[in-house]
Amino acid sequence: MRVVVAPDSFKGSLDAQSAARAIARGIGRERPDVTVLECPLADGGEGTLDVLLAATGGERRIVNAYDPVGRPIDVPVGLSSDGTTAIIELAKASGFGLLAEHERNPLLTSTYGTGQVIRAAIESGIDKIILCLGGSATVDGGAGMMQPVGLRLIDDAGQTMLEGICGGQLSRIWRIGWHNPPEGLEDVHFTIACDVLNPACGPNGAAIVFGPQKGADAKAVQILERGLAHWASTLEHATGKKIRNEPGTGAAGGVALPLLAFCQVEMVPGVDVVFDAIDLAGKVVDADLVITGEGRLDDQSMMGKVVGSISRLCRGAHVPCVAMVGAMDPEATLAKASLDRVYAMDCPLEETAQRLEATARIVIRENL
Numbered sequence: 001m002r003v004v005v006a007p008d009s010f011k012g013s014l015d016a017q018s019a020a021r022a023i024a025r026g027i028g029r030e031r032p033d034v035t036v037l038e039c040p041l042a043d044g045g046e047g048t049l050d051v052l053l054a055a056t057g058g059e060r061r062i063v064n065a066y067d068p069v070g071r072p073i074d075v076p077v078g079l080s081s082d083g084t085t086a087i088i089e090l091a092k093a094s095g096f097g098l099l100a101e102h103e104r105n106p107l108l109t110s111t112y113g114t115g116q117v118i119r120a121a122i123e124s125g126i127d128k129i130i131l132c133l134g135g136s137a138t139v140d141g142g143a144g145m146m147q148p149v150g151l152r153l154i155d156d157a158g159q160t161m162l163e164g165i166c167g168g169q170l171s172r173i174w175r176i177g178w179h180n181p182p183e184g185l186e187d188v189h190f191t192i193a194c195d196v197l198n199p200a201c202g203p204n205g206a207a208i209v210f211g212p213q214k215g216a217d218a219k220a221v222q223i224l225e226r227g228l229a230h231w232a233s234t235l236e237h238a239t240g241k242k243i244r245n246e247p248g249t250g251a252a253g254g255v256a257l258p259l260l261a262f263c264q265v266e267m268v269p270g271v272d273v274v275f276d277a278i279d280l281a282g283k284v285v286d287a288d289l290v291i292t293g294e295g296r297l298d299d300q301s302m303m304g305k306v307v308g309s310i311s312r313l314c315r316g317a318h319v320p321c322v323a324m325v326g327a328m329d330p331e332a333t334l335a336k337a338s339l340d341r342v343y344a345m346d347c348p349l350e351e352t353a354q355r356l357e358a359t360a361r362i363v364i365r366e367n368l
Contacts (some may be wrong), residue, residue, distance in 0.1 A: 001368055003027060004283050006039040007293035008306035009047045010326055013352040016040035016047055017054065022353045023291055023324065026360025031368065037287075039278055041306045044193035044251075044270015045134020046097070049078050049089035052130070055278040057081045065116035067098045068109035068137040070164055075117050078130075085128040086121035090114050090252050091135035094145075096214060099137050104215030106224060107168030109137045110144030111255055119148045122182040129188060131259075132270060134195035137214055139167040139206055139224045139253035141231040146258045150181030167253065168220075170227030173234055190263055193270035197304055198250030200243075200257055201229045206250040214253070228254050235261040271309040281313060289367055290314050290321045291360070297342060298329035311338040322367060324359050326352060341367065 005027070007019040014022070020038040027036050042048040053060060058080045067073045078087030091097065093113035096104065103109075114131075121129055138144070143153060144165045153161040156174040165173075198204050207216070207224035216224060232244035235257055243249065243260045248267045259265050275281065284290055292310045294301065302308035307323055314321035320340045328336070328344040336342055343363060347355040 001031070001033065001288050002035045002037065002286060003368070004037045004039055004287040004290045006041050006280065006290060006310055007324070008041050008043065010293070010295040010352050012295065013326070013349040016042060016051060018353065019293060019356060022356040023293070023360045026357035027364050030361040030364045034364065034368065037283055039280060039283060041310070042270065042274055043134065043195045043304060043306050044132050044273060045195040046089070046091045046095065048132040048134070048193060048270060048274065049076065049087050049092065051274055052087050052277055053078045055274070058087065063117045063120045065093050065113035066164070067113055068094050069099065069103055070110070070112070073098070073113065075113065077117055077121060084126055085130060086124070086126045087130045087132070088114070088117050088121065089132040090255065093117055094138050095135045096137040097135060104137060105220070106137065106139040106211055106214045106216050106253065107220050108166050110140055110164045110166045111136070111138050111142055111253070112144040112147055112164040114255070115145035115148035118145065119182050122185055122188055127188065128191065130191045130193060130273060132193045133252035133255060134270065136252035136255065138255070139211055139214065139216070139228070140165060141170055141200065141228050141253065142255035142258045143170060143173065143231060145255060149185065150178050151258065152177040152179045167224050167227060170231045173231060176234060176238055185263070188264065190259055190265045191273065192248065192256050192259065192265060192267050193273040194248035194251040194267060195270045195304060196251050197247040197269075199245045199247065200232055200249035200254040201225065204250070206254045209250065210253070232257055269304050271304060271306055275309070275313070280310070281317070284313055284319055285317045287319050290319055291324060291363060292321060293324040293356070295326040296329065297323060297325040297327070297335050297344070298332045299334045301332070301335045302338065308335060308338060320367065322363055324356060324363065
């Protein structure tokens with residue numbers, strides 16, 4: 001018998017690797033005869049760097065950059081085993097988790113640090129960048145990110161705006177130009193791994209849907225929405241490209257907008273990047289059971305997230321798929337229907353590992 005263990009992280013308690021190990025331990029104690037294949041997953045957001053490095057045998061480098069409020073920080077970056085591809089997780093430089101609660105205000109946060117990491121990667125001679133979005137503290141439309149990459153942002157007085165532009169300053173951008181971009185920028189191919197499919201602007205956009213989660217009150221959301229719309233118009237006018245409604249541009253506060261405008265870019269669901277890297281489809285087709293999981297199951301789980309994506313993969317391969325979750329929204333009917341069974345643990349965060357191990361024994365008894 002063969003079981004594929006493929007969880008996402010359990011936010012606030014366990015990363016995906018630790019969750020997979022806990023589930024595998026439980027299976028081994030219940031059925032030592034079962035072959036367990038651990039496949040920790042991510043959706044393009046936090047944790048994707050670790051998952052991709054483990055899957056591809058890459059190595060970790062450190063880049064000095066700034067966090068969302070301008071403090072120096074060491075940012076881990078992945079380098080593929082052949083040295084051609086950099087894996088950059090936006091949350092490592094511009095993430096929500098880097099800030100104290102009182103610092104969480106997307107009017108005052110910037111993706112400048114992510115731009116510093118991108119420039120360092122390009123100057124190292126790489127050909128491709130996988131930029132993993134999700135978990136950002138920002139709604140600056142990627143304007144801050146582009147400043148270290150050489151994009152000049154000019155206000156209505158004709159002055160170059162200071163480095164580290166924040167979400168609350170987007171409406172002040174009057175025009176743009178270039179100054180000292182890294183050599184070879186035009187030849188670098190970006191794969192943007194998105195964890196949501198929302199557009200940048202409008203009722204389903206970055207400011208209105210995700211701004212409140214990042215600390216924006218109602219007034220701040222209005223300012224951010226106006227700023228994003230203005231910034232998108234500025235980019236569209238400069239390049240002739242219509243970009244604001246592209247699926248995924250709402251991820252990480254609109255950070256993909258300027259990359260779509262100026263660079264070679266492919267927007268890809270983050271789960272697809274991870275699934276391809278580890279050949280998950282090939283592993284699932286040979287399995288007798290797949291166990292996935294995440295911290296909370298709700299109908300958002302079906303929108304480009306790990307659990308929904310793996311349940312569809314398993315259904316197509318006619319392999320049973322069960323989920324172990326920290327908690328479940330009672331109204332998550334769509335998500336629950338996509339799975340063969342759901343095991344909700346409802347335990348304190350500090351007990352997640354032990355409960356995963358114990359629940360895995362129940363899962364194996366009931367499903368193999």
